[in-house]
Amino acid sequence: MPTPTSKRGLLLVNLGTPDAPQTGPVRRYLREFLNDPRVIDIHPLGRWALLNFIILPMRPAKSAEAYRKIWMKEGSPLLVYSQALAAQVAERLAGEYEVVLAMRYGSPSIPDGIAALKARGVSEFTVLPLYPQEAASSTASSLARTYEVLAQSWDVPFVRAVPAFFEHPGFLDAFTAVARPVIDDARADYVLFSFHGLPERHMRKSDPTGTHCLSTASCCDAMTDANRHCYRAQSYATARGLAQRLGLPAEGWSVSFQSRLGRTPWVKPYTDVVLPELAKKGVKRLAVMCPAFVADCLETLEEIGLRAREQFLEAGGESLTLVPSLNAHPAWVDAVVRMVRESDGPPTAVAGPLASAREPIPPR
Ligand SMILES: C=CC1=C(C)c2cc3[nH]c(cc4nc(cc5[nH]c(cc1n2)c(C)c5CCC(=O)O)C(CCC(=O)O)=C4C)c(C)c3C=C
Numbered sequence: 001m002p003t004p005t006s007k008r009g010l011l012l013v014n015l016g017t018p019d020a021p022q023t024g025p026v027r028r029y030l031r032e033f034l035n036d037p038r039v040i041d042i043h044p045l046g047r048w049a050l051l052n053f054i055i056l057p058m059r060p061a062k063s064a065e066a067y068r069k070i071w072m073k074e075g076s077p078l079l080v081y082s083q084a085l086a087a088q089v090a091e092r093l094a095g096e097y098e099v100v101l102a103m104r105y106g107s108p109s110i111p112d113g114i115a116a117l118k119a120r121g122v123s124e125f126t127v128l129p130l131y132p133q134e135a136a137s138s139t140a141s142s143l144a145r146t147y148e149v150l151a152q153s154w155d156v157p158f159v160r161a162v163p164a165f166f167e168h169p170g171f172l173d174a175f176t177a178v179a180r181p182v183i184d185d186a187r188a189d190y191v192l193f194s195f196h197g198l199p200e201r202h203m204r205k206s207d208p209t210g211t212h213c214l215s216t217a218s219c220c221d222a223m224t225d226a227n228r229h230c231y232r233a234q235s236y237a238t239a240r241g242l243a244q245r246l247g248l249p250a251e252g253w254s255v256s257f258q259s260r261l262g263r264t265p266w267v268k269p270y271t272d273v274v275l276p277e278l279a280k281k282g283v284k285r286l287a288v289m290c291p292a293f294v295a296d297c298l299e300t301l302e303e304i305g306l307r308a309r310e311q312f313l314e315a316g317g318e319s320l321t322l323v324p325s326l327n328a329h330p331a332w333v334d335a336v337v338r339m340v341r342e343s344d345g346p347p348t349a350v351a352g353p354l355a356s357a358r359e360p361i362p363p364r
Pocket residue numbers: 015016017018039040059063076078131134135137138196197198199231259261292293296297298299
């Protein structure tokens with residue numbers, strides 16, 4: 001067990017972003033990101049070919065152009081907002097935790113973050129993956145990399161992980177506080193909750209029962225033992241929690257999934273299919289919330305704020321208002337502080353990259 005004098009460190013981990021909105025840095029970022037077997041989960045040779053012959057020759061230039069449209073003078077929005085959050089959380093947890101931000105891909109890297117915490121004398125680690133709903137390609141990849149790096153030291157430190165917070169009241173209240181005035185100002189007649197998508201294959205692989213996920217149209221309508229780690233079920237739970245807090249009528253909101261890549265089926269319904277359908281149904285003033293992201297980024301600002309908006313207007317809608325993400329909103333800072341303190345139980349020893357962050361290693 002840690003001694004009472006052991007110093008605690010909090011590693012906030014988000015996905016990562018390129019260093020600059022130019023083709024070269026975007027290519028470097030995409031290469032690292034899409035080389036992750038939890039992101040593109042095919043045979044390594046197939047992944048190598050897909051990356052080097054299909055994705056990396058063309059996509060970086062197109063993505064760099066998209067990044068340029070949303071880049072801030074301080075840098076990439078994802079990094080700027082995540083740093084602002086980390087600074088606020090550090091202030092609030094001063095004396096309890098040393099706080100550092102790391103990115104799963106790109107910089108500041110997870111090894112850099114862990115080294116920074118160790119340099120401040122930290123011997124007990126808490127990791128908070130900044131993804132509300134858990135997925136192998138986001139949460140598990142971030143945890144696995146953190147464990148892998150921590151496990152490289154001779155004396156492996158103690159570590160805790162803050163679980164996915166898809167229905168944590170602090171998270172839902174914070175998003176509600178951000179959204180309510182925006183939705184009111186926009187006089188929105190409908191709210192679309194657009195989550196980052198995933199290949200259907202990923203969902204099936206994450207299903208511990210092997211039979212539940214995507215088996216029926218209603219398999220994600222309620223949280224059950226069988227789907228409690230299912231990204232889609234967690235997304236619907238987040239949407240229900242937000243709709244209820246915002247007082248939305250059942251016919252005034254729905255869920256969709258964005259950002260698909262490649263030709264394999266991704267989780268449906270697709271945002272870019274739903275948008276014209278909503279316009280056709282008579283929705284005029286649409287508000288879109290993206291509650292799979294806690295910081296504004298390419299996927300919110302460009303994909304929804306620019307491209308989806310254009311698509312909805314072309315289909316006959318009057319306005320599409322993107323609800324900003326949580327970024328460093330005070331209610332979100334409160335929620336993060338609360339989740340970290342709630343996770344403050346006995347730590348779990350790191351057993352390697354496959355160790356579960358949730359369940360302590362059972363006694364032998
Ligand atoms: C197979 C491809 C992808 C999977 C699976 C995936 C899962 C996933 N991603 C996020 C969060 C973010 N993704 C972002 C960008 C992004 N995502 C993919 C592909 C997959 N994501 C690509 C190729 C890109 C890069 C941009 C592009 O070229 O289109 C971002 C934004 C990063 C930024 O710099 O702003 C975030 C955030 C989650 C949470 C997730 C699993 C649920």
